Amino acid sequence: MTMTHRPYHFVAIVGGAIAGSVAAEILADNGIHVVVIEQNKKPYGKIEDGLPRWHLEQRKQEYSRIDARLRKPGVFLLPCTRLGRDLDFQDLCHNWGFSAVILANGAWRDRELGIPGAEEFVDKGLVYQNPFIYWYNHKNEEDYTGPHYQAPDEALVVGGGLASIDVAKILQLENYERVLRARGVQTNVYELEKKGVPAVCKMHGITPEDLGIKGCLLIYRRRGQDMPLAQPPENATPDQIAKTEAIRQKMLRLAQEKYLFRVQDRRVATGLLVEDGRLVGLKVAETKVEGRKAEPVAGSEYQLRAPMVISSIGSVPEKIPGVAMRGEYYDFNHETLPQYGESDHVFGVGNVVTGQGNIRSSLLHSQEVATKLIENYIGVADEGTTPARFYAGAEARGTAQAQAVRDRVQVMRGLSYHEVAAIEQRIRAFQERVGYTGDYDSWIASGTASITADQMDFLTDIALEATRQSSAAFYCTACR
Ligand SMILES: Cc1cc2nc3c(=O)[nH]c(=O)nc-3n(C[C@H](O)[C@H](O)[C@H](O)COP(=O)(O)OP(=O)(O)OC[C@H]3O[C@@H](n4cnc5c(N)ncnc54)[C@H](O)[C@@H]3O)c2cc1C
Incomplete structure (x- = not known):
């Protein structure tokens, strides 16, 4: 055989x-x-x-x-x-x-910011998105040996896609958690992300304005309605494109209302602001947007100072x-x-x-x-x-x-x-x-x-809430 x-x-x-x-x-x-x-x-x-x-x-x-x-x-x-x-x-x-x-x-690898000389200032005022999110995800681990960053208020984020909204949220959540805790409010990023900053403040009889956070600023070279947060169908009609643009604007507005970051659209970085060997901000120009093209408008340049510039323009x-x-x-x-x-x-x-x-x-x-899917991802569903x-x-x-x-x-x-x-x-x-x-x-x-103490507290809170709401047992996979 x-x-x-x-x-x-x-x-x-x-x-x-x-x-x-x-x-x-x-x-x-x-x-x-x-x-x-x-x-x-x-x-x-x-x-x-x-x-x-x-x-x-x-x-x-x-x-x-x-x-x-x-x-x-x-x-x-x-x-x-x-x-x-x-x-x-x-x-x-x-x-x-x-x-x-x-x-x-x-x-x-982060796509380079694209302003001549910018790479000299990496970790001297300029930070790229990939290492920043890596730091954020791992910084509380006992054996963490990676790069260390701060999340200062009023940072400047260059971007416009989903990842740049993540960066803006990280900055906001870190800052609000810090100031709320300093006031004795027991909260954490999980609660702030889920409920939003205004709602958490309200639960404690505070208004966000009381806390003195100015918020990070996200600049985007096209218009708010062009942000790649929602996509029109293939061969979309003008009506479908208009609907998609309205969805994008709504998502961005809801995210700003919930996490209180600022946005300037139609802005492009054109130069560096450097002091004592550190990047302290960017020169920025307004843009004229035509289709996919966004060109700087002559004479519209101004300066944006920031304690940290985070570039999030693609990997x-x-x-x-x-x-x-x-x-x-x-x-x-x-x-x-x-x-x-x-x-x-x-x-x-x-x-x-x-x-x-x-x-x-x-x-x-x-x-x-x-x-x-995207609304859920950015927390505005x-x-x-x-x-x-x-x-x-x-x-x-x-x-x-x-x-x-x-x-x-x-x-x-x-x-x-x-x-x-x-x-x-x-x-x-x-x-x-x-x-x-x-x-x-x-x-x-x-x-x-292992799950950190604040993650565990948060998961326990969700479990209790779910049990209260449905009186059904809530099985938390993260706690297994
Ligand atoms: C904010 C954000 C939004 C996103 N939006 C979407 C979305 O809408 N839809 C979507 O589909 N995806 C989205 N993604 C991307 C999503 O993360 C990827 O699609 C998916 O994770 C890609 O998986 P991958 O396996 O190709 O790459 P990765 O997850 O990057 O995996 C690559 C692996 O290769 C390893 N590796 C790298 N270099 C080496 C090396 N030299 N030697 C050995 N190993 C190496 C890495 O450690 C890693 O484990 C998004 C990501 C982010 C951060």
Whole structure:
């Protein structure tokens, strides 16, 4: 009797978060061996380090989805291993013997502010969004060793997308928590984010004006109604565009009312204000907006002084030695099956391909659902709206790309048993070096930051409230 078996394939995936884990699962379900190479101890990417920490429930859910995918038989994890530092890109692609290499390492480099000389002032008055949110999410952990920032009142945020609204909220929540606590009011960012600053103040018989916070200022180069907070449907009619613009304006207004940050739209940064070697603000001009174009208006320039400037104008993939770039992005030549340069076995999935976090949820959902998703995300949805899965879009895009890569891998020459065994042996040696035994669950449990006291208080408050409202038992997954 002749036995037929599927040919062996072994694929390396760089980055273990949404896109990497989706790809790992799809390949493993098709009998393909996979190693997920992740720079961090935990493979949660932007969910852990980019999604502000008040999204407790959403983080928990996304973590467990990633865990379930990476626990699949046939998936090896290689944590604490960074491509470009611990592994060489060319070596990985050409010498390890993998059937294919998939880059799923996301977009972690902030797009530069774009004013000549600005980079000199990084951490001297100028801060970029990615490290700022990383600091915010991790700063209360006992073993935190990353960068340290302040969140001063009257900071200047340059941006306009969702991430810049996160930055503005962080600044506001930090400042109001600080001054309220100084007055003896027991509150925290979780309560302030959920209920909003005016409501929390009211509960304590205070008005926000009493607290003397001036608030951060967000500047955006187009008009408020152009902010990419809601998207019109494909081939939208003028009516649909007008409706989308009204939705964007409403979202922005509600967010400002709830968190009290200031906005100046149609503004572009044109120069630096520098004193004693520090950035102390920006020169700013008004813009004339025509379609996608926003040009500075001659003679409209003025100065905006600020204790800190935070630039939040988009994230692009990090430069990795040996990885060819095309402009700000890696050299991928197709979005559906993102193939790297001339290579027939190196691909990309997820944010690393286009760098775009804010993908068009409307491609996946009706405009109404997509709008609810964003309203929930920025905290301005109606009371009682069930939070939808904000990351479903990222997952769906990763799935489509990973399926295309799987189809390509399946028609490649198979590896021999010995070739597979040799790769596996090499992976195990790398795993040993970083102290990973192959037991995914105990590795994750050992590195999971415990819930801090204020998170626990807040979750207990939600649980009590839910129990009061429905008299049904509230099962808090975050407290398990
Ligand atoms: C404010 C905000 C708004 C967003 N809006 C949306 C939205 O509307 N819709 C949407 O779909 N998405 C949105 N996103 C983006 C969302 O975060 C991404 O779509 C999703 O998380 C991308 O997943 P990913 O796996 O591609 O990348 P990431 O989550 O960035 O994961 C990349 C992984 O690769 C690892 N890695 C990086 N470099 C290396 C290296 N050199 N070696 C080894 N490992 C490495 C990282 O540690 C990380 O675990 C938003 C993000 C933010 C912060």
